[in-house]
Amino acid sequence: MTYQFQFGAVFARVDLLIDGFLLTLQLTAITSCLGFLIGLACAITRTYGPAPARLAVAAYVEVFRNTPFLVQLFLIFFGIPEVGKLLGVKWLPTPYWAAIIALSINIAAYMTEVIRAGLESIHRSQVEAAESLGLSKLQVILHVVLPPALRNVYPALSSEFILLMLGTSVVSVISVEELTGAGNLIQSETYRTFETYALIWVIYFALAVALKLLLDLLAGWIIGRRVSRIGASAGHA
Amino acid sequence: MRDFGVNDILYLLTATQWTIYLTILSFVAGGLLGLVLAIARTSRSPLASGAALVWIRAFQNTPLLIQLFLIYYGLGLLGYRLPPFVAAVVGLTFYTSAFLGEIWRGCILSVPRQQWEAGDALALTPWQLRRHVVLPQAIRIAIPPTVGFLVKLIKNSSLASIVGMTELMRAATAINNATFQPFKVFAVAALIYFTLCFPLTLLSRHFERKLDVSARG
Amino acid sequence: MSVLEVRGVSKSFGTVEVLRDISLELEQGQMLALIGRSGSGKSTLLRCLNGLERIDAGSIAIAGHHMGRDPAALRRLRQDVGIVFQAYNLFPHLSVGRNIMLAPRLVLRRSDAEAEAKAREVLAAVGLSEKFDAYPDQLSGGQQQRVAIARSLAMTPKVMLFDEVTSALDPELTKEVLRTMETLAETGMTMVLVTHEMNFARRVADRVAFMHAGRIHEIAPPDDLFAAPRTPELQQFLSSML
Numbered sequence: 297m298t299y300q301f302q303f304g305a306v307f308a309r310v311d312l313l314i315d316g317f318l319l320t321l322q323l324t325a326i327t328s329c330l331g332f333l334i335g336l337a338c339a340i341t342r343t344y345g346p347a348p349a350r351l352a353v354a355a356y357v358e359v360f361r362n363t364p365f366l367v368q369l370f371l372i373f374f375g376i377p378e379v380g381k382l383l384g385v386k387w388l389p390t391p392y393w394a395a396i397i398a399l400s401i402n403i404a405a406y407m408t409e410v411i412r413a414g415l416e417s418i419h420r421s422q423v424e425a426a427e428s429l430g431l432s433k434l435q436v437i438l439h440v441v442l443p444p445a446l447r448n449v450y451p452a453l454s455s456e457f458i459l460l461m462l463g464t465s466v467v468s469v470i471s472v473e474e475l476t477g478a479g480n481l482i483q484s485e486t487y488r489t490f491e492t493y494a495l496i497w498v499i500y501f502a503l504a505v506a507l508k509l510l511l512d513l514l515a516g517w518i519i520g521r522r523v524s525r526i527g528a529s530a531g532h533a
Numbered sequence: 534m535r536d537f538g539v540n541d542i543l544y545l546l547t548a549t550q551w552t553i554y555l556t557i558l559s560f561v562a563g564g565l566l567g568l569v570l571a572i573a574r575t576s577r578s579p580l581a582s583g584a585a586l587v588w589i590r591a592f593q594n595t596p597l598l599i600q601l602f603l604i605y606y607g608l609g610l611l612g613y614r615l616p617p618f619v620a621a622v623v624g625l626t627f628y629t630s631a632f633l634g635e636i637w638r639g640c641i642l643s644v645p646r647q648q649w650e651a652g653d654a655l656a657l658t659p660w661q662l663r664r665h666v667v668l669p670q671a672i673r674i675a676i677p678p679t680v681g682f683l684v685k686l687i688k689n690s691s692l693a694s695i696v697g698m699t700e701l702m703r704a705a706t707a708i709n710n711a712t713f714q715p716f717k718v719f720a721v722a723a724l725i726y727f728t729l730c731f732p733l734t735l736l737s738r739h740f741e742r743k744l745d746v747s748a749r750g
Numbered sequence: 751m752s753v754l755e756v757r758g759v760s761k762s763f764g765t766v767e768v769l770r771d772i773s774l775e776l777e778q779g780q781m782l783a784l785i786g787r788s789g790s791g792k793s794t795l796l797r798c799l800n801g802l803e804r805i806d807a808g809s810i811a812i813a814g815h816h817m818g819r820d821p822a823a824l825r826r827l828r829q830d831v832g833i834v835f836q837a838y839n840l841f842p843h844l845s846v847g848r849n850i851m852l853a854p855r856l857v858l859r860r861s862d863a864e865a866e867a868k869a870r871e872v873l874a875a876v877g878l879s880e881k882f883d884a885y886p887d888q889l890s891g892g893q894q895q896r897v898a899i900a901r902s903l904a905m906t907p908k909v910m911l912f913d914e915v916t917s918a919l920d921p922e923l924t925k926e927v928l929r930t931m932e933t934l935a936e937t938g939m940t941m942v943l944v945t946h947e948m949n950f951a952r953r954v955a956d957r958v959a960f961m962h963a964g965r966i967h968e969i970a971p972p973d974d975l976f977a978a979p980r981t982p983e984l985q986q987f988l989s990s991m992l
């Protein structure tokens with residue numbers, strides 16, 4: 297038996313695909329911002345905070361990096377209502393919010409480790425130089441340590457963002473209709489399972505490549521302002 | 534509806550076996566394929582290197598879940614109704630090969646240029662050069678990230694539940710459907726995963742530190 | 751009037767006693783040079799003077815501040831006590847101008863315009879006016895060190911500390927940095943410096959302290975100290991420097 301590939305039926309539901317695609321973008325954008333901010337706060341606490349806070353952050357990071365995202369997602373989506381019932385609070389997270397929370401907390405644990413490596417890559421003498429100019433601890437972190445630290449770990453950070461984007465596909469299992477979820481709908485309507493997922497696969501691939509290009513451009517824009525200046529002054533040197 | 538009890542925990546532990554088998558099988562098979570990819574990526578042949586690159590990017594730039602769907606349903610189309618376990622092993626093997634191939638490529642390239650040249654100067658064949666000079670040195674560097682990847686693989690094996698394989702995650706879902714005590718059920722599942730992963734994470738970190746020390750000393 | 755008064759200062763790292771019962775005074779506008787063998791405690795003493803190291807015993811009064819543990823008080827003290835390090839420690843992500851403007855903006859709450867005017871003024875003072883927009887890695891070691899000096903000067907400190915600021919430089923660049931420091935001394939800045947440049951110490955310093963095993967072994971005006979060392983340790987040290 298030879299199989300006839302038929303993409304026509306799949307393309308007929310391009311509306312679902314577009315909605316799913318946009319939702320994937322939206323989830324990625326929101327959770328990468330939230331995850332980055334949480335990760336930043338945690339990394340600073342982990343490096344400069346008081347001992348109990350450092351320990352708490354370390355525990356959080358280890359727990360979330362050593363368990364599957366799927367379990368975390370189920371614990372948040374199914375588990376929050378159960379815990380809420382015990383506490384007398386009635387809050388049922390919608391799939392969308394459960395996905396946002398789970399993705400943000402999960403990626404933040406990875407971001408924490410990446411940013412922490414960046415903070416540790418900055419030599420103590422930089423901190424001393426800034427402190428001896430009278431800067432406060434927070435000023436030293438924000439103005440002297442953080443900018444070069446983030447620059448040093450930018451490649452690792454940007455690959456975390458791409459992994460996050462790919463990871464959003466998992467939230468389809470709690471019926472969030474992002475790209476993969478849209479694929480699930482389309483294949484159940486059209487019975488063109490393979491064609492559907494093949495197309496989705498191509499879209500993710502293109503998205504990953506585009507995201508990588510965007511992040512590289514951004515890197516050029518943030519870090520490269522320097523590079524262009526070096527180029528400029530080399531011109532008349 | 535019944536309560537989440539000792540039997541359920543035993544059931545979860547039984548299912549954990551399958552998580553372990555799945556991980557080991559795909560780690561070994563994916564590792565072998567990954568080694569071929571790493572060598573191809575660092576070979577002088579543009580064809581071999583290019584083909585390996587395409588393979589690696591195809592799996593690294595797409596969600597594992599979609600890869601599993603494609604393999605599960607794709608093989609189905611070819612007329613093989615594979616058990617989910619086989620589809621999961623194949624899917625995770627390909628996934629592993631791409632990641633380990635890329636990790637190991639980096640390790641091979643981090644062996645200093647002079648070592649390659651010294652081997653060349655001794656008139657070693659390309660294969661001898663890799664087998665006796667480059668790989669032994671690359672392996673030391675490769676251990677920490679490889680163990681680190683193993684942790685990632687254990688975690689990601691949970692996605693096999695979505696294509697219907699009964700491993701830890703799917704067992705937990707089934708128990709939850711019977712008991713409606715999701716917090717307890719999934720917390721126990723998380724604990725089991727943590728017990729598998731955390732020692733490996735520590736091990737990877739230990740190797741990394743040892744490597745750091747020997748690099749400095 | 752003393753700008754610097756150190757009384758009975760001791761300091762240990764773990765069980766190693768690095769500073770033992772140090773006392774000294776320095777008048778407004780004077781330059782004190784600290785010399786001595788490696789590991790004798792020169793850097794540690796200097797770092798204690800602006801609170802980078804905590805002292806175990808004794809007291810330090812500098813530029814009208816008492817050394818204490820309160821972080822806010824320490825920041826106020828540091829506004830009046832600049833320090834320049836051997837390794838320059840410029841901030842690599844900021845241009846020369848931004849390096850200099852950072853502390854005046856954040857600590858003294860100067861406007862951008864004020865901070866920039868001050869930055870240009872101190873850059874001119876170290877002879878690097880044209881480097882305002884350059885980045886640290888585009889400068890020679892000597893230029894970076896002069897920027898580091900300018901960065902401290904922008905806070906209009908009352909006392910400046912220098913820790914072997916020329917040790918990483920070759921002779922030509924050393925000369926330009928020493929010239930900058932000499933000019934600074936001529937403007938009446940109170941300075942404490944750790945140095946291996948004996949000729950410079952002899953010519954420019956008002957007093958020289960020889961440190962040995964965590965103590966101030968001898969302290970005197972340079973002509974006396976160099977011409978007539980009283981202890982065998984100093985004699986040996988000076989002959990090893992020739």
Ligand SMILES: Nc1ncnc2c1ncn2[C@@H]1O[C@H](COP(=O)(O)OP(=O)(O)OP(=O)(O)O)[C@@H](O)[C@H]1O
Binds near residue numbers: 763786790
């Ligand atoms: N942070 C520290 N922890 C432990 N020991 C230290 C520390 N800093 C300095 N020491 C020790 O204190 C002693 C004095 O060091 P210090 O840096 O003050 O010497 P120095 O006179 O400046 O020497 P050099 O000419 O080599 O710079 C040395 O034995 C050094 O090993």
Ligand SMILES: [Mg+2]
Binds near residue numbers: 792793914944
């Ligand atoms: Mg020193």
